Amino acid sequence: MANENLTAVLYKKKDLHLENTVIPEPGKGQVQVSIQHVGICGTDLQIYEHGCFGDLEVKEPLAIGHESAGVVSKLGEGVTSLKVGDKVALESVFGCMACSDCKKGNYNLCEDVKICGTPSTWGSMTRYFVHNAADCYKLPDNVSTEEGALMEPLTVAIHSCRRAGVCLGSKVLVLGDGPLGVMTVQAAKASGATQVGITGKHQYRLNIAKKIGADFVLNVTSKDPKEVAMIVIDAFGGKPEISIESTGVQSSIQAAIFATHNGENVTISGLRENNVSIPIVNAGFREVDIRGVAANAHCYPIARAMVASGQVNLKPLLTHMFALEQANEAFKTAETKECMKVMIKCSKD
Numbered sequence: 001m002a003n004e005n006l007t008a009v010l011y012k013k014k015d016l017h018l019e020n021t022v023i024p025e026p027g028k029g030q031v032q033v034s035i036q037h038v039g040i041c042g043t044d045l046q047i048y049e050h051g052c053f054g055d056l057e058v059k060e061p062l063a064i065g066h067e068s069a070g071v072v073s074k075l076g077e078g079v080t081s082l083k084v085g086d087k088v089a090l091e092s093v094f095g096c097m098a099c100s101d102c103k104k105g106n107y108n109l110c111e112d113v114k115i116c117g118t119p120s121t122w123g124s125m126t127r128y129f130v131h132n133a134a135d136c137y138k139l140p141d142n143v144s145t146e147e148g149a150l151m152e153p154l155t156v157a158i159h160s161c162r163r164a165g166v167c168l169g170s171k172v173l174v175l176g177d178g179p180l181g182v183m184t185v186q187a188a189k190a191s192g193a194t195q196v197g198i199t200g201k202h203q204y205r206l207n208i209a210k211k212i213g214a215d216f217v218l219n220v221t222s223k224d225p226k227e228v229a230m231i232v233i234d235a236f237g238g239k240p241e242i243s244i245e246s247t248g249v250q251s252s253i254q255a256a257i258f259a260t261h262n263g264e265n266v267t268i269s270g271l272r273e274n275n276v277s278i279p280i281v282n283a284g285f286r287e288v289d290i291r292g293v294a295a296n297a298h299c300y301p302i303a304r305a306m307v308a309s310g311q312v313n314l315k316p317l318l319t320h321m322f323a324l325e326q327a328n329e330a331f332k333t334a335e336t337k338e339c340m341k342v343m344i345k346c347s348k349d
């Protein structure tokens with residue numbers, strides 16, 4: 001048992017090994033979780049494809065994965081908030097809890113922030129994982145661990161809508177048809193937006209976006225951002241007030257700026273290219289603000305309530321499931337984009 005902790009470990013780009021690591025024991029305030037499900041995220045794909053996350057390089061073997069849920073299998077000293085057998089979703093972002101950002105509640109902005117599965121913080125694509133009890137959110141009976149794992153990108157979608165100021169009656173453009181973009185459509189609708197449109201390049205994914213409630217989907221083939229903006233403005237019958245950009249790709253960010261109404265904002269939730277060129281005079285002269293999104297802060301309780309109440313249905317987004325032993329195949333499938341959320345089942349049974 002002590003060595004049967006199968007874990008997906010990345011050595012360098014596209015070099016992912018399945019290997020047995022020691023089953024970790026929970027320390028004070030921690031729990032050991034038998035991980036059931038882990039989703040593959042755009043961030044995981046980027047780390048897998050490029051061996052880095054922004055400026056952070058994979059220099060030592062790294063267990064990847066951060067969208068996870070499981071069952072508590074052991075309690076560390078002093079843990080009273082959970083018990084063995086509880087289903088939990090694991091929040092993967094945590095700060096030092098001592099700096100001024102953490103004290104203000106912005107733990108996602110902590111200078112020492114850690115995100116599971118990014119260099120050099122051990123990730124959760126493994127059978128057994130140890131995590132702070134305070135970062136484990138107990139799931140109600142009617143929420144599965146598959147949905148618990150899907151709650152991580154939902155928290156980013158919720159945080160994006162909060163950063164963007166989506167509210168009753170908002171007209172929201174979402175750019176990018178990946179899981180984050182589609183969940184942003186769901187979060188915007190749940191926040192009261194009356195008109196939510198989404199752009200993308202993959203009809204398979206746009207069909208799912210339509211199914212979960214997008215008012216319209218736009219399959220944009222043009223690479224010209226002004227042309228894309230015109231298509232969007234046409235579809236909305238005017239410029240949308242808020243654009244939430246989930247791809248991080250330069251031409252899409254440019255299209256978002258051109259499409260957004262004067263005095264409103266473009267919120268960037270997809271971080272990909274380190275440096276992009278943007279039409280700053282256009283944005284500045286029209287007072288279009290550009291806002292960033294750093295994962296999430298305090299959005300797990302909201303995500304859990306939204307899923308448990310049925311306000312958001314994440315199930316249509318889960319399109320592919322692989323066993324942990326098939327992690328390489330799962331990453332290759334995620335790369336094709338002929339999928340929505342690709343998930344790994346980490347438990348044996």
Ligand SMILES: [Zn+2]
Nearest residue numbers: 041067152153
């Ligand atoms: Zn993620």
Ligand SMILES: [Zn+2]
Nearest residue numbers: 096099102110
């Ligand atoms: Zn801090």
